[in-house]
Amino acid sequence: MRKIIAISAFAFLFTGLSYMAPSHMVGTSYVSTAYAQEQSGLFNISLGASEAAVVATLGEPNRKDLSPLGYTWFIYNSDPSKYVQIGIADGKVVDMYSNAPQAQIGGVGVGTSQADFRKAFTVANSVTFSHLNAKLTLQNQSSRILVNQNNQAYVFYVDRANDNKISAIRVIEPQKLMQSRLYSSRISYYGSKAPNFSAPSLNAEQQVAVAEANEKQVFDLLNVARSRNGLPPLTWNESAAQVARSHSKDMKENNFFGSMSPTTGKDSSARLNDANIAFDRAAEFISGGTGSAIDTYENMIGNSSNRNTILEKEFTTLGVGAFANYYTKLFVTPSNFGNVEEPSTVPGTDTGVGTGSGTGTTPEANSGIGNGASSGSGNSNGNSNGNSTGSGVDLNTGSDTGVETKSTLFNLSIGAMEEDVVKQLGSPARMEPSGLGYTWWIYNSNPSTYVQIGIQDGKVVDVYSNGSQAQVGKIGIGSGEEILRETFSITNEVKFAYKGSNIVVQNQRENTLMVKDNVAYIFYLDKHDNYKVTGIRIMEPFKMLQGQNYAFSYSYRGAKPDFTAPTLSEAENKAVAEAFEKQVFDLANVIRVRNGLPLFTWNEEAAVVGRGHSKDMKDNNFFAHMSPTTGKSVGGRLKDASVNYRLAGENLATGMNSAIVAHEGWMNSLGHRKNMLNKDFATLGVGVVLDYYTQVFVTPFNNRF
DSSP: OOEEEEEEEEOOOOOOOSSOOOOOOOOSBOSOOBOOOSOSEETTEETTOBHHHHHHHHOSOSEEEEOTTSSEEEEEOSSGGGOEEEEEETTEEEEEEEOSTTOEETTEETTOOHHHHHHHBOOBSEEEEEETTEEEEEEOOSSEEEEEETTEEEEEEEETTTTTEEEEEEEEOHHHHHHHTOSOEEEEEOSSSOOOOOOOOOOHHHHHHHHHHHHHHHHHHHHHHHHHTTOOOOEEOHHHHHHHHHHHHHHHHHTOOSSSOTTTOOOHHHHHHHTTOOEEEEEEEEEESOOSHHHHHHHHHTSHHHHHHHTOTTOOEEEEEEETTEEEEEEEEETTTTOOOOOOOOOOEEOOBTTTBOOEEOOOOOOOOOOSSOOOOOOOOOOOOOOOOOSSSOOOOSOOTTOOTTOOBTTBOTTOBHHHHHHHHOSOSEEEEOSSSSEEEEEOSSGGGOEEEEEETTEEEEEEEOSTTOEETTEETTOOHHHHHHHSOOOSEEEEEETTEEEEEEOOSTEEEEEETTEEEEEEEETTTTTEEEEEEEEOHHHHHHTTOSOEEEEESSSOOOOOOOOOOHHHHHHHHHHHHHHHHHHHHHHHHHTTOOOOEEOHHHHHHHHHHHHHHHHHTOOSSSOTTTSOOHHHHHHHTTOOOSEEEEEEEESOSSHHHHHHHHHTSHHHHHHHTOTTOOEEEEEEETTEEEEEEEEOTTOOO
16 A cells, blocks of 8 residues: 655744834935825725725625724725725725735825835835824834825735745824724824824624624735736635634634644644545645734735745635634635546565466555645555466567666666676666565766666666656657657557566556567656656566556466565665665655755754654554644644754655655655745755655755745
C-alpha cells in the first residue's frame, strides 16, 4: 500500500493592533488642505446623502450588515469592480469604503501612484477637524493617509506591498472616524461638556451580528483583491469558517494570540483534521485588535507574505471566523478539487504454482492529499489477476521505431560495465544502498544532468534521471505523451519473457512502461503538466519486478521464479533510509531548478523532526500529519524542537520502495507539488524510516522571500 499526503502550515504573519500609535510621515505641510475639486463621494454618493438617494443611485443593497460603530452597512458586491460599502445612520450616509478598481474620488483612484496622489492632495503630519464644540487633531499614518476635505475625512489606504499605490478609499464623518480609533488624536474643546467619541456599546446579540457581518465583509474584500489581480473568486467554505470561529473564540476567552492553542495543544492542522476537512492546500492567518473587516483586510493585503497567499491562484475556498476583535482566516483547497486522483502505482505479489500458470494479485491504495492545516484520505482498492502462457518469446508487439537495440541514458545502457560508468561520468558524488541489492552511484553536481546509476556485480542494472538533459532515443524530459506513443509501442498490458517466465504487467499512465530486448523503460509523466515526461528510468526487468511498482501476473515452467525483494537487516534498512533522505532532497532540487526556483538548503533540524514523525507513524501504525500519540502536527513538532520558522510545510508518503517513486508520486499530487515548488520555502529536511517518508519544508524567520 502506498499513500501520499501533504501539509503547508503558515506561521501567523502579522499581529493585531489595538490602538494605532502615530506613524509620522515626512512632509512640510502642517495644514490639512486638499485641492481636489470633484464631488466628495464614491460612486456618486456623498456623505450626508439620504438612504433613498443611495438606493436610487445604486439600487437595493445585496446585503445589510451591522457595523461595530452602530450604523448599518449597505453592501454592494455583485460586481467586484464596483464593490462598495455605504454606512447609513439615521437615514443618512456617514461612511463609505471601496477597494474596487473603479473607486475614485478627487481624481485619485485605486491603483493611483503616490506621486500622482500627492499632486491631487496635500498631505500633512497632523490633520485637524471641527466637530460641534471640539477641535480634533489626528496624527497621520503612512499606511492610512488622512486628508480633510470640507471637514470630511478622506482615508487613502496605501498598498505597502505594491509600490505604495492607493489600494482603497474611505470617506467618513469625523465623529465616526474618532469612534473607530484608527488614529492617535488630541482633542480640545470649549464649554463645560467634553465631547464623547467612545464607540457605542453593543449587546451580546449585536456583537454576534457584527462578527457575522465582518466575516462576510472580509470574504468580499479578499475576493475584490483577487478580481483586481485577474484571479478567480474564492468560494465560501462554511466548514472552514466553523473551525476559524472556534479558534477566534479560543483566543478571546483564553487570552492568547497564536496559531497554536495552549488550551488544546493543537494548531491549525490539527483543528482541520478534527473537523474532517480534507484538502490539497490550506493556509491560516490570524489577527487581533482590529474591530472592523476593513482594517483586518487592509492589514493583510499590505503585508507581502499575506498578499502572496491571498493572491495564490491555487486556493479555491475561504472560511472566516470572527469573535469580538479576533479574526481567523482559513484558505482551503479541498482534496481533489478540480482534479480526480487516479490510482497510484501498485505493488505486485504472486500466488504462482508449479504447474506452469500463476497469477499476481495486488491491492492498491491512493490517499487523498492534505495541506495547510489538515489531511485528506481516500482509498481505492483493486486487484489485478490473470493467467498467461507462452513459449518464452517476447510477447510485447508493435514497432518500436524510436528505440535502438541498446538505448542509453547519458550514454549508459543496461549491462554496461562499472568502468564504463567511471569513464563516461567520472567518480560519483555518493555511493548508496538501493534496498534491492545493488548500489546507487549518485551524480548530483549539475542538476541538469543529475543521474542515479544502479551497479550490481560490476554492471549497470538501473539508471534514473529527472535532469533536464535526460533523454532516451527521441524522448527527453518535457516530451509530450503523444510523441511518446508515436515513438514507442505503449500497451495497457506489457508482456515479456524473462528467464523461462512469461510476465504480464498492468501499465499505468503516470508511470508508462515498455519492455524491449530485456530492458524495462519507465517514462514518468506529469499529469499536472499535460502528461509530459518528467523522469526517465531504464532497468533490468527483474529489478523492476522486485521493486513491486506495478501489478503483474506470470506463468512459468520448471522452478517457480522469486521476484521478492531482498530481506534487509536493521542496519541495512537504516542505511537505505539515510540514502533515500539524500535522494529525496536531490530530486526536489532538480525539479526546482527545472522550474527556475532557488535550491533548497539541507535543514538537519527539520530532518530530525521528519525522522521522528516517520518513526511515530511506523511504530504506532498510522499515516497522517496529526499524530494520535502526541496530538501534534508539523507546527507542534517544530515548536517542540525549537525550530523557529516563518513558513513551514510537510509532505508524507508511505508504501514507496524508493526515493524515486516517492518523489514522482508527490509531483503527481497537486498539494505535494505545490510544497516542493513553493518559491518561498528555503530549506528542506527529509526523514525516512522504512517506507515512511516525511519532507519538512522550513523558511526561517531570518530568511527574506
